[in-house]
Amino acid sequence: MKIIIVGAGVVGESLCSELSEEGNDVILIEKREEVLNRIIDTNDITGLVGNGASYENLLEAGADSADVFIAVTEADELNIISCIIAKKIGAKYTIARVRNPEYSTNMRFVREELGISMMINPEAEAAKSIISKLKFPNAISVDSIFSNRANILELEITKESSLNGVMLKNLGNISSDKIIVFVVKRGDDIFIPTGNFILSENDSIYVTGTNGAITKFYNEMGYENKNIDSAMLVGGGTISHYLTERLLNNKKKVKIIESDREKAEKLSRSYPEAVVIYGEETDQEFLVSEGIKNYDAVLALTDKDEENVVISMFAKSINSGKIMIKMSRTLLLPVLDEKGLYSIIVPKKIISDIIIRVVRSKINAKGSKMNTLHRLVENRIEAIVFEVSSQSKVTSIPIKDLKVIPNLLITCILRGEEMIYPGGNDIIQEKDKVMIVTFRKAIEDIDDILM
Structure with a gap:
């Protein structure tokens, strides 16, 4: 599959690596030549130096014949314009990363009126993930x-x-x-x-x-299911914007610490029910004075990984509640695991999982639809949910008689509203939603589980 990626930031670089490893033909457009060359040297991709919103550059990169076009630069407007042009000249499916909260209420209009196939917001998805994690501290x-x-x-x-x-x-x-x-x-x-x-x-x-x-x-099983009624968010960036809205809607007490006065004032105006404090995010005495040890959850959400590590380690030393940390890069994750800082949010991984699921679904357009993809244990395991098509080869055969690849588990089946944990005599039916777990990468269709 021919895939064009615009933007070689954290998400763009990650997508280049993972999509090329799955055998796709990846072309990267990046205006910084030294960054482009570094990524080309370490991945099996080709590239073009230039502006991803340039009609000439998109034609040169082959956007007119692209199966999937992905714009993930730091500029929302550039991503939107790139996708509009790519769609107009022939790209089959376009994905734009859009982060600005002001666009979030207009995403449906932009998609439908401008022809962008999918708009994805890393910070909003990260906030959604955080809310899920807070349910089980x-x-x-x-x-x-x-x-x-x-x-x-x-x-x-x-x-x-x-x-x-x-x-x-x-x-x-x-x-x-x-x-x-x-x-x-x-x-x-x-x-x-x-x-x-x-x-x-x-x-x-x-x-x-x-x-x-x-x-x-x-x-x-004895896990303490303590309710999270209060949260301190250290860092008032875009994730905090989406997260604060969700927490307040759930009737939680929220305090935000932000070192940029303009950001702090904007958050205060947007969320009058939250307490927004202007102050240095890494000042431990200041954090203590603001009651960091009294909150049920502390979330380190600044734009700097190193600061988030320091804040989280300090919070864990004086607070027995839920400690969560946002990381843009994964190099420090082993250190955090050693220190027991387990609840880690990596927005680029959340977005990569969603985009890779979309790409695999496009490759397998006529087969069973891939509903969700979860890559677990440092991406070494994949848990995938397929909606089984009428043409699938796995239907109407007892599971014990299916010749499946090694180290694969058919975990559960959702049939209508009934959850089934299948045994050897159970069969998979058309329209079932089936979760499989495997070590194998790049499974695109449920029939790929067969030998």
Whole structure:
């Protein structure tokens, strides 16, 4: 598939790497020649130096025959204009990154009237992800599947946990509702476990089930489900804008710390119910004076990764609540894991997952639709939900008779409103929504699970 990417920032570079690794023909347009050359040297892509909103540059890059055109520069207007021009000259599907909150209420109009196929907002998606994580404060990560009918939780097994030493096939003896443990991380090893797998202290497990079943399991296993009623947001950038709105709508107490007076005043005018404080975000004495240790959740959301690391480590040292941190780059993530700062938001990963799902769906336009893609455990595992088409080869055959690729699990099936945890005699039907878990990358259709 021919894919053109405009903009070699954090998201653009990540997409170049991941989409080229999946065998796509990727062309990058970037005005900074030294940045373009560095990315070309480290990835199997081609590139063009220039403005991504230039008609001549887009023609030279081949936008008229592009299957997917993605504009992810730092300028919303440039992204929108690039996509409009690309669509006009023949690009089949266009994606624009649009971050400005002022555009968020007009996205539908812009898409429909200007012909942009998809507009995506990293900060709004990050805020949505944060809200999900706050529902389960002791979970390392939280994702929604099946149109928010079910959740995926990542949990750590402590020495005192009732899961410590349990064989998975006996999980029903201690859990009153049906859930599935579908991935276990033990040190550097990752398992898609069978029923004979025994859980152990310090394991990280990925578990899924309906929202009610997951909530019940979370409480029964001894994870403290403390309500998050208050949150301190350190950094008043765009994520804080979207997050504050969601938190206030949920009747939460919000305090924002922002070192830029103009930003602080704007937030104060936009959200009079929130407390907005102008002050230095990394000044520990100042943060203590503003009550950082008294909030149920502290979120480090400045524009600088290093500052967020410092703020989070300090918050964790004096606050036993939920500590969350936004990271633009992933180099510091191993350090954070060592320090136990588990709740990490990486906007570029959220956006990359969405865009890669769209690209794979376009490749497989006639097959089973890919509804969601979640890449877990440093992208080493993929959990994918497909809506099964009438032409699929996996239908009407007992699962035990399907010849599937190694290290793959058919985790659960949503049939109408019924959640099914399939056994060997169950069959997959047309229109089922099926979640599969696999080590294999670049699965585009549910039929790809067959040998």
